[in-house]
Amino acid sequence: MSFMQINDLRVHYPIRGGFFNTVIDNVHAVDGINLEFEKGKAYGLVGESGCGKSTTGKSIIGLEKITSGNIIYEGEDVTNKRRNPNSTFNRDIQMIFQDANSSLNPRKRVQDIIAEPIRNFLKLTPDEEKRKINELLAIVGMNEDAKVKYPHEFSGGQKQRIGIARAIACNPKLIIADEPVSALDLSVQAQVLNFMKDIQEEFGLSYLFISHDLGVVKHMCEHISIMYKGRFVESGNREDIYTNPQHIYTKRLLSAIPDVNPIGRDVRKRDRIKVEADYVIEHKNYYDPNGRVFDLKKLTDTHFVAMSAHEKGGM
Numbered sequence: 001m002s003f004m005q006i007n008d009l010r011v012h013y014p015i016r017g018g019f020f021n022t023v024i025d026n027v028h029a030v031d032g033i034n035l036e037f038e039k040g041k042a043y044g045l046v047g048e049s050g051c052g053k054s055t056t057g058k059s060i061i062g063l064e065k066i067t068s069g070n071i072i073y074e075g076e077d078v079t080n081k082r083r084n085p086n087s088t089f090n091r092d093i094q095m096i097f098q099d100a101n102s103s104l105n106p107r108k109r110v111q112d113i114i115a116e117p118i119r120n121f122l123k124l125t126p127d128e129e130k131r132k133i134n135e136l137l138a139i140v141g142m143n144e145d146a147k148v149k150y151p152h153e154f155s156g157g158q159k160q161r162i163g164i165a166r167a168i169a170c171n172p173k174l175i176i177a178d179e180p181v182s183a184l185d186l187s188v189q190a191q192v193l194n195f196m197k198d199i200q201e202e203f204g205l206s207y208l209f210i211s212h213d214l215g216v217v218k219h220m221c222e223h224i225s226i227m228y229k230g231r232f233v234e235s236g237n238r239e240d241i242y243t244n245p246q247h248i249y250t251k252r253l254l255s256a257i258p259d260v261n262p263i264g265r266d267v268r269k270r271d272r273i274k275v276e277a278d279y280v281i282e283h284k285n286y287y288d289p290n291g292r293v294f295d296l297k298k299l300t301d302t303h304f305v306a307m308s309a310h311e312k313g314g315m
């Protein structure tokens with residue numbers, strides 16, 4: 001049973017121009033996506049730069065204005081209530097960002113950064129608040145000494161842990177993690193990801209994990225949506241997406257993952273090209289009205305959009 005549903009979400013940014021600076025067009029950053037969140041599950045959002053991943057995350061939490069669509073949280077339409085700082089929705093849905101530097105106030109000590117949501121939502125006594133902050137620091141594997149320090153005194157991985165401590169302070173249901181590890185060294189990435197998995201299990205958290213890295217998403221998420229130009233071209237569970245991708249764009253993303261095992265690399269590459277080619281031949285009639293079989297290399301963005309629209313029954 002899902003606790004939150006995102007229905008036909010669209011976020012369009014106006015493009016202004018001309019002498020009177022009027023709206024001449026719109027960027028369809030998010031263009032009709034649907035998502036459902038169940039307790040304790042991790043959902044991945046993958047796609048190349050500019051496809052609309054961050055806009056999706058930010059619009060869910062209320063940092064971007066929604067053009068149309070709605071967000072239903074625990075049975076209630078919260079689309080126009082997301083910005084209310086004291087709402088249950090604001091407490092239960094938290095976000096962590098790629099750049100921990102800019103999401104932690106450099107002028108505040110760690111204890112005040114972590115205390116922010118606690119003061120807003122939990123109304124604890126000063127002693128209870130201290131205990132809570134110590135507890136949270138212990139959960140994210142940090143020493144109590146960290147409390148009186150400022151963000152610049154920590155490494156990237158530690159800053160991300162502080163951001164996570166703040167995010168989990170009020171027992172959220174969902175954490176939207178926008179590229180949380182891509183600014184970190186590989187070894188630190190693994191530590192933070194594993195730690196995020198641990199707290200997911202411990203607290204029954206759900207994640208919306210935004211990344212351009214299919215390897216990271218495979219490690220973290222059981223359900224994955226592949227995004228292209230503001231739409232989902234394919235959604236499914238991890239096994240389906242990685243072993244039996246249906247959409248050519250997914251196949252292309254997967255084939256772009258560097259293959260670390262040299263044995264059989266050429267065979268795998270040939271197999272991938274063959275599945276792409278089969279797909280193209282099978283679907284040639286709707287993206288090529290003349291019935292021509294396209295050369296894979298000549299496929300353009302327009303074809304991908306046409307294919308995804310067709311798969312949704314739109315063409």
Ligand SMILES: Nc1ncnc2c1ncn2[C@@H]1O[C@H](COP(=O)(O)OP(=O)(O)OP(=O)(O)O)[C@@H](O)[C@H]1O
Nearest residue numbers: 013027029047048049050051052053054055056212
């Ligand atoms: N405030 C804005 N005004 C106008 N266009 C915007 C705005 N924010 C984002 N866009 C555009 O919306 C599209 C989606 O941007 P978004 O940041 O969501 O992509 P993304 O998939 O998260 O990319 P990346 O992985 O590079 O962060 C892009 O074309 C971007 O240029």
